[in-house]
Amino acid sequence: MLSEGQRIAGQYTVERYLGRGAFAEVYRVRHRFLGRQAMKVFKHVGSRAAAEELLxxxxxxxxxxHPNIVRVFDAGIAETPGGRSAFFTMEYVPAGNLEQYWAARGDRFTRIGEAVDLLIQICDGLAVAHGERPPIVHRDLTPQxxxxxxxxxxRPRVRVSDFGLAKRTDAFTGLASARGTLAFKSPEALRYRKGDSPAGDVWAVGAIAYLLLTDTLPFHDDSSPVAFFGVPRDAPPPSxxxxxxxxxxxxxxxxxxxLEPNPARRAADAAELARLLRGWRNPETRQ
Known part of the structure; x- marks a missing residue:
């Protein structure tokens, strides 16, 4: 959508393309005064009202x-070769995402403490969103x-990003409509399509934890039609x-x-899971 050297909104110069998702592309840009940032540009263009909704x-x-949630600096609407697009800028994190970071580290089975530290930081960022009233759920938490x-x-510091599917839960049911990446979706979200909740985000953190600790996803059959409806997830994965x-x-x-299949028996939100992980990391804090 954008090209190197292109000027956006009179303040930003595009340096290079970083990647794309289902709804947007991300570029490294340089603000004329504030330096290097990342810019998320939405693919779908249309009316100004539609563009503003994407923001x-x-x-x-x-x-x-929060220190563990990516910071936003600016938002606006820019003209691109494809038409009008909404964009926002956020802090640029040069080390990349968790998948890239963990793959580059090597010797995965000797770094359990580091894995737990990263998981605690993920939970700390999510806990702020879950603490809103009504809670905000991420709905698409993955290593990417x-x-x-x-x-x-x-020291490594986590920033949870891509809140593009985030949504406030219903004040009465505590649920939001299910969206996101199948491998990291909770059983209830896959089965009912309306099961996203803070406990659903906890399940995603559990799947990430399992992946970091074992180099394996807790469930491997996410491409099957049966798995889409969550049937294989009625029981926990192997330890x-x-x-x-x-x-x-x-x-x-x-x-x-x-990763408890029944959300009523799972950690209710990220703050509770963070407390459990800290209890393992620092045994003297266990209650």
């Missing part, structure tokens, strides 16, 4: 600011939607200890708790 993600992100950069002291003996009993229980 709801930027509004959500600006409201739930978790950015990993570094603080000044060299992560089977695939990685470095995982101890306590951590295995926590991950399987996040």
């Amino acid at each position: 709801e993600e930027a509004v959500l992100l600006s409201r739930i600011g 939607n978790v950015l990993v950069g570094f603080d000044d002291d060299g 992560p200890q089977i695939r990685n003996p470095e995982v101890d009993d306590e951590l295995a229980r926590t991950v399987l708790h996040a």
Whole structure:
């Protein structure tokens, strides 16, 4: 949609293309005063009202600011070769997403503590959204939607991004309509198509945890029609200890708790899962 060197909204120069999703493309840009940022440009163009509706993600992100949620700087409407497009700019995280970061690290079975630290940060960011009233659910949490950069002291810092499918839950039912990536969707969301909730986001974190600890997804049959309706997910997956003996009993229980098929018996939200993970990381804090 954009080309290198192109000027956008009079303030941004496109440096390079970074990637694309179902609804938007992302570019690295440079603001004339503020330096390097990432710009998300929506593919679907139309009326100004329609373009402004697409910027709801930027509004959500600006409201739930947190060190573990990607920061939004600006939003607007730009003319592209395809017509009018909505865009917003956010912090540029050069290390890439969680999938890329973890693959580059190597020796995965010796870094359980680091995996848990990253998972806690994911939960801390989500907990802010889940703490809204009514809660905001992400609905599409995957390793590709978790950015990993570094603080000044060299420690990795997570930023949860791509809240494009995020939606406030119904104040009475606590649910939002189900969307997102099948491999990281909870059983209730797949079965009923209206099962997204904070507990559904917890299930996605559990799937990410299982992947980080075992290099394997908890369920492999997401392409089958049966799996789409969640039938194979009526029982928990095999313990992560089977695939990685470095995982101890306590951590295995926590991950399987996040992947509990019955949402009523699962951690209710990201704050609860963060507490359990911190209890494993720092045993003296366990209650």
